[in-house]
Amino acid sequence: ALLIERFHADQLPIALVSMDNCSHNGEKLKAAILPYAKAWAANGFVEPAFVEYLNDESKVSFPWSMIDKITPRPDDKVGEIFREDGIEDMDPIKTARGSFVAPFVNAEETEYLVIEDSFPNGRPALEKGGLIFTDRETVNKVETMKVTTCLNPLHTALAVYGCLLGYTLISAEMQDEDLVKLIKTIGYKEGLPVVTNPGILDPKEFIDTVINVRFPNPFMPDAPQRIATDTSQKLSVRFGETIKSYLKAQDLDTESLEAIPLVFAGWLRYLMQINDAGEKFEASADPLLEELCPIVAEIKLGDTVTVADLESILTNEKVFGVNLIEIGMADKVVALFNEMNKAPGAIRTTLHDTLEKIGE
Known part of the structure; x- marks a missing residue:
């Protein structure tokens, strides 16, 4: 309705800046609006020229943006x-x-807001307030850097193991040497070799701030249980993209990945909804819990499973972004899962011992 008013007012230009925290958000906003406009035109509610107006980027733009500010x-x-x-x-x-x-x-003090500089009607000088304006490709690179290597994978690792180890605060987890070593391995050792460098933010410095300033902030009462929400929808992007990059690279081998399989194994153990003390807990909301949890429902502490037992999860590319059996990672993941499932306390032991080996 707003756009119709602009259209009738001599087709005044406007930028519709999506602030949704998802990749290609401007593209998604446009894809949501255009079908309505086309249907209105088809039914005679608006002139066909209205649809042309929306498709003219010199008059109506849908800039992409990347927002990063942890809000618990x-x-x-x-x-x-x-x-x-x-x-x-x-x-x-x-x-x-x-x-x-x-x-x-x-919310936290640290914040990034990167916006595609596409404003057909002009804009205020918001860069004076710290916003970063750039081209669409760079916005996408910043988003990719954050989501696939430098922040979100680290957050998900802390979420999974925080729930398993009985933590209720991300900041408290950052006092745990094993967990800090885990996310450092994911970020610096396994992520940086395939990071998308946007040029306007340094990936290593970004990770440094995440690990040394943002996650340890005691005034940020963020919980691993919140971050663990919808994990099945996150793994394919936060870890699957790194795996794909390793598969494409001639000088990298997925066999060298140790921390990412450790997260996958931890998440499978998480689906049992039994923590490292042997106590039941409620998994955070996730659209696939009803499908996935029954697969591990009959597994008890002390049981040993095979790749075949978990095949329906391990081959699910919608979850992992890749087929873990096809790429040869399933055996490692299941072996780690079995180690974690031996007895109460085995999750901590497996986490510590695996990370010690990585450091050798």
Whole structure:
């Protein structure tokens, strides 16, 4: 409706900047709007020229953007501050999905906002406030760097093992030598060799900030349980893309990957919903839990499984981005899973021992 008003007002130009935290968000926004416009035109609600207006990037643009600012669930301590100040109705609300919303947001100080500089009607000089304007290709490279190597894979590794080891805060996990070594291996050793360098942000410095400043921040009450939400939808991008890069590279071998299989094995162990103390826990919301959890439901602590037992998961390219059996990684993942499933405490032992071997 907004665009129709612009169209009738002498086709005034406008930029529709998506702030959704997903890759190619501008493209997705345009793909969501155009079918409506075309249907309206087909039904005589608007002129065909309206669709042409939306397709003319000199008049209507859909810039891509990459936003990076960790925003955990609303912290009860922040809500208490509001209550003490006499501000009412600020309590967090738990949604049906198990997530939390509130009238306030608590988030980290570190932030990046990179936007494609495509504004047919001009724009304010927001770069003076720290925003980065660049071309579409660079926006995509920054997104790829963040999501596939430098931040999101590290976050997911902490989420999986945080749940298994009984942590409730990401910042607390950063005091755990094994977990810090795990994410350093994922980022520096396995990720950087295939990183997409956007040119405007240095990948190594980006990881340095993640590990030394952002994740350890004690004032960020972020939980591994929140990050573990929808893990089945994240693994293919956060780890599968790195694996694909290794498969394509002539000087790299997937056999050298140790930390990524460790995350996969940990996630399979996570699906059992039994932590390292042998206690049951509830897995975070995930659209594939009903499909995947029954596959491991009959596995008990102390059981040993084979690749064939987990074949339906290991071959699922929608989960991992690749077929783990075809690329020769399944045996390593299942062996690590069996080590973790020997007895209470075996997850910690396997994690520690595997990382010690990597460091040798």
